[in-house]
Amino acid sequence: MPKAFKASKDFEESGLSGASGVSGASRVSGEFDYIVVGAGSAGCVLAARLSEDADRTVLLLEAGPPDTRPELSVPPAWPALQGTEVDHAYTTVPQAGAGGRAIPYPRGRTLGGSSAINAMVFLRGHRHDYDRWAAAGCAGWDFDALLPYFRRMETTTGRDPKFRGDSGPMRPAPASAEDANPLSQVFLDGAVAAGHPLTDDFNGAGQEGAGWLDLSIADGRRQSTADAYLHPVRAERPNLTVLTDAAARRLLFDGNRCTGVEFRRAGETVTARAGAEVIVASGAVDSPRLLLLSGIGPADELRQAGIAVRHDLPGVGRNLHDHPLCPVVYEATRPVPAPKTNLGETSLLWRSDASLPGPDMQLMFIHLPYVPPTMEAPPNGFTFGVATVPQSRGAVRLADADPDTAPLIDPGFLDAEPDIRRLLHGIEVAREIAATGPFARWGAHEVLPGAPVTDEADLRRYLTAATGTYFHPVGSCAMGTGPDAVVAPDLTVHGLEGLRVADASVMPTIVSVNTNPAAIVIAEKAADLIRGARA
Incomplete structure (x- = not known):
C-alpha cells in the first residue's frame, strides 16, 4: 500500500x-x-x-x-539537451501525414520543464489568438483581460508600458549587439527587400512583420x-x-x-x-x-x-495539436559565425490570407542547418523554419494501465489539407527572402528541398519527409x-x-x-x- x-x-x-x-x-x-x-x-x-x-x-x-546540468544555462546548447535525463524523450506514433514516421517529441523533465530545454523564444502572439478563446466561451481569457498578467510576468526596459511590464520575474529581451549573429540582420534586411514590414516589438503594439525576438535569456544565461x-x-x-x-x-x-x-x-x-x-x-x-x-x-x-x-x-x-515545422535549408559560401544566443534571434509573422484576423504563419530564422534526423545538411548554412497554425488535431492516449508505459502521442501532423497548403506558401515566402540581395552577399544557395524542386507534387513529398514538431503541443x-x-x-x-x-x-x-x-x-x-x- x-x-x-x-x-x-x-x-x-x-x-x-x-x-x-x-x-x-x-x-x-x-x-x-x-x-x-x-x-x-x-x-x-x-x-x-x-x-x-x-x-x-x-x-x-x-x-x-x-x-x-550545466548545459541547461547555456543558450546555444539547447539541441544537445534532447534525449538526456532532463527530457522525457517521447516519440509520436507513426504519422500518416509525415510518411509514417514516428517523430521525436521532446518534453522537459526537470525544474522549469520545457522552459529549461526549449529555444528560449519569448513571444506572446497576436491579440486575436486570445480573443478567439473568449469568443468560444472562455470568458476572461481575451487579450485585454490577460494583458495585466503578461505585464506582471516580465521586466523590460525601453518598451511601451501600455503593453510591457517593468517589475516581473521574467527578463525577456532581444539579443544584444555584441551577441547577435550577423545573419539575423541579414534576415531582416532580406524580409524588407521582399516587401515585408518591420516591427520593433512583437510583444507590443506591432504583433506582425519581421523583427528581433525577445529571448528568455538574462545575463547571458537561459532563464527558465x-x-x-x-x-x-x-x-x-x-x-x-x-x-x-x-x-x-x-x-x-x-x-x-x-x-x-x-x-x-x-x-x-x-x-x-x-x-x-x-x-x-x-x-x-x-x-x-x-x-x-x-x-x-x-x-x-x-x-x-x-x-x-x-x-x-x-x-x-x-484536441492535441502542435505547430508543424518544415525546414528550408541553405548553404553559405561565407563562414556562418558560431551562435552565442539561442540559434534564432529574428522571425517573420504574417497572414497567409489578408482576410484573416491575425497571423497564421511564422518564419523562424535559424543560424545553422536544422533538419530531421533522417536528413543530412551541409555544416555551414542556415534554415528558414516554416510553421503554421494547424487545423490538424490528434490525441494523447494510454497504451495500457501501467504508469511507467509511455503514452501514445498523435499530433496528427499534416492530416488537414489546409496545413499543407499553408506550408507550401511558407516555402515560397522563404525562397523570396533568400533570393534578395542581402542573402546573395553570403553566397546562399538552397540545398533542401533544393532549388530545382518547384513542382507541387515534389514539394508535397518534401513536406511529408521533412515536417516535424515545433515543440508546441497544446489543447x-x-x-x-x-x-x-x-x-x-x-x-x-x-x-x-x-x-x-x-x-x-x-x-x-x-x-x-x-x-x-x-x-x-x-x-x-x-x-x-x-x-x-x-x-
Missing part, C-alpha cells in the same frame, strides 16, 4: 532530503493546502504565486531531476521559469516544499473530490494530501496522461486500457463550456471538485507563435483564480 507523508523526522530518515532535490524537508506533513503536479513552465509559476500567501502550504512535485519564479523564493518560504524525482502515478479521490496525489520516489510509492486543491500542470502530454491514469477520460478508451472509469470525460487527451485538456471541454474557464475539471488543470493543455486553440509565454500567462491567471476561490 502507498505510504502517506508523516512527520518530518520520518521523511528525512527515508533518505529523500537534501541533495536528492528536496526543499522544505523539515516541514513535510501529511497534508498541504495545494499540490501542484509538474514543475514546468506553468508549475513553477503556480508554486511561487500560491506560496506568496504565507498561511498556505504548497507542495510542488516534479518527475525529473533538479536543474543542475524555475530560474525566474522558483529558485529566488525557495529558501525563504517555509510553506513551499519542492520534490524532484517524484513521478505522479494517479490522483486520489473521495467521491467526486480530488484529495491528493500518489507518486513514486526513491523506489517507494507515496501519497500526499491536499486540503484545498490539486493543480495538474504537467503539460500537454502528461496532464491528460495523469487524468487518464486516474480514471478520468473517455470511458471506452479507459476500459480498453484496463483503467477503472471514475469520471467519463470525453475530451481528455483529445489536450481544452478549456471551454461545450461537451468536449475538459476544464471550465476557471480551469476546474468539469464534474469534479478540488481539481484544476493549468498549463498549455488547456488552450482550446494554439496561439500563432511559440507557446511558452502563453503557458506562463495561463499559470499567472490560474494563481489568481485559485486564490480568489480560496478567499
